[in-house]
Amino acid sequence: MAQVRLERLRKSFGDNVVVDDLDLTIADQEFLTLVGPSGCGKSTTLRMICGLEKLGSGEVYFDSEPVGYLPANKRDVSMVFQSYALYPHKTVEQNIGFALQMMRVPKSEIGERVRKTAASLGIENLLGRKPRELSGGQRQRVALGRAIVRDAGAYLLDEPLSNLDAQLRGDMRVELKRLHADLARTFIYVTHDQVEAMTMSDRIAVMQGGVLQQCAPPEEIYGKPANMFVAQFMGSPPMNFFTGGLTDVEGRRTFRSPAAVLALTEEASRAAEDFPAGEVVLGIRPEDVILGEPGDADAADSLQGTVFVAEPLGADVLVTVDLGGELIKARVPAPFRVGIDKAVPVRLRADRAHLFAKESGASLFSPSQWAPQPTPIAPASDRPTDS
Numbered sequence: 001m002a003q004v005r006l007e008r009l010r011k012s013f014g015d016n017v018v019v020d021d022l023d024l025t026i027a028d029q030e031f032l033t034l035v036g037p038s039g040c041g042k043s044t045t046l047r048m049i050c051g052l053e054k055l056g057s058g059e060v061y062f063d064s065e066p067v068g069y070l071p072a073n074k075r076d077v078s079m080v081f082q083s084y085a086l087y088p089h090k091t092v093e094q095n096i097g098f099a100l101q102m103m104r105v106p107k108s109e110i111g112e113r114v115r116k117t118a119a120s121l122g123i124e125n126l127l128g129r130k131p132r133e134l135s136g137g138q139r140q141r142v143a144l145g146r147a148i149v150r151d152a153g154a155y156l157l158d159e160p161l162s163n164l165d166a167q168l169r170g171d172m173r174v175e176l177k178r179l180h181a182d183l184a185r186t187f188i189y190v191t192h193d194q195v196e197a198m199t200m201s202d203r204i205a206v207m208q209g210g211v212l213q214q215c216a217p218p219e220e221i222y223g224k225p226a227n228m229f230v231a232q233f234m235g236s237p238p239m240n241f242f243t244g245g246l247t248d249v250e251g252r253r254t255f256r257s258p259a260a261v262l263a264l265t266e267e268a269s270r271a272a273e274d275f276p277a278g279e280v281v282l283g284i285r286p287e288d289v290i291l292g293e294p295g296d297a298d299a300a301d302s303l304q305g306t307v308f309v310a311e312p313l314g315a316d317v318l319v320t321v322d323l324g325g326e327l328i329k330a331r332v333p334a335p336f337r338v339g340i341d342k343a344v345p346v347r348l349r350a351d352r353a354h355l356f357a358k359e360s361g362a363s364l365f366s367p368s369q370w371a372p373q374p375t376p377i378a379p380a381s382d383r384p385t386d387s
């Protein structure tokens, strides 16, 4: 299998439409992540791809072959679930080899493939243990091993890291990304964790309420979000929004709201000529809010805010600032020495400002630092031989 294509995929439970006319093509060897808030239809989509959920309407194609009518065990996919669902009385070796045993693969070959898979996950020394004798991270590796020991066209992963602690999740992100490059197979990954989506994916498909909002490489999702939902969902802390209007001040298009005034760049001003009339929303990411020191020489043309609270993160400090009655977030380099309730000059980077339509939330303008690139696909590499 090279490609997975979803065509007008739709699913309802009663009156509840949970996947709404989803069109999406996942390229051969791509790492595509479906991301979105709880209940947005990610798992249902994945389950329809692998055959655990019947299609409402639409079709799933593996290459050009429609597979909607095929039962799960006849589809060329392997799935990893959030709950590892290991067999408690079987050893790690038996757990990993079970699917091959069911497929009546010869015993000697099973042993060889299980050892190779365990080696690629760094768990060869655990083959004789039972699941209860393993840590959470080790169990997760066994669950992955059980999926990848099978040669499948696509590997489907449903929140496989959500039961792990933060440190282990970070380690496993690295391992999964490496595994994808080594296997050179299509990965479709479901998570509600935007860090997992940003760090591992070739492309991210952001869903809300069963509807695909945007599908693009991580840099584009971050740099050119299609709408306010994507802008807010991807980024931690989320983008700051100000609702206001555009006026001309001394020949410059200028955004004005109760909290903020910002002269737009030439690029944004040119784009603004085409905007429909009405209120717009200015979007500024926390790293694009610059805080000065009280009494800064060049603070005269800054906005005046008040420090609400400062949270040191190590290299950076996350500062919540009261700006004209609105709380906004700034991510500034450490150290930050202005105390709570003290005045602080605030600059919003005009060259990084986004504009959205207030009513629809659709993006009207994003700055063009992000240069479009072809979708990166994992390098092809020699797949471990199965014989």
Ligand SMILES: Nc1ncnc2c1ncn2[C@@H]1O[C@H](COP(=O)(O)OP(=O)(O)OP(=O)(O)O)[C@@H](O)[C@H]1O
Pocket: 013, 018, 036, 037, 038, 039, 040, 041, 042, 043, 044, 045, 192
């Ligand atoms: N078998 C079912 N019967 C009825 N409703 C269901 C069923 N399975 C899922 N749903 C509903 O469909 C919606 C989408 O569920 P789904 O599990 O796909 O969301 P999700 O985005 O994966 O969420 P989460 O991140 O919480 O797992 C939810 O409102 C859920 O309650």
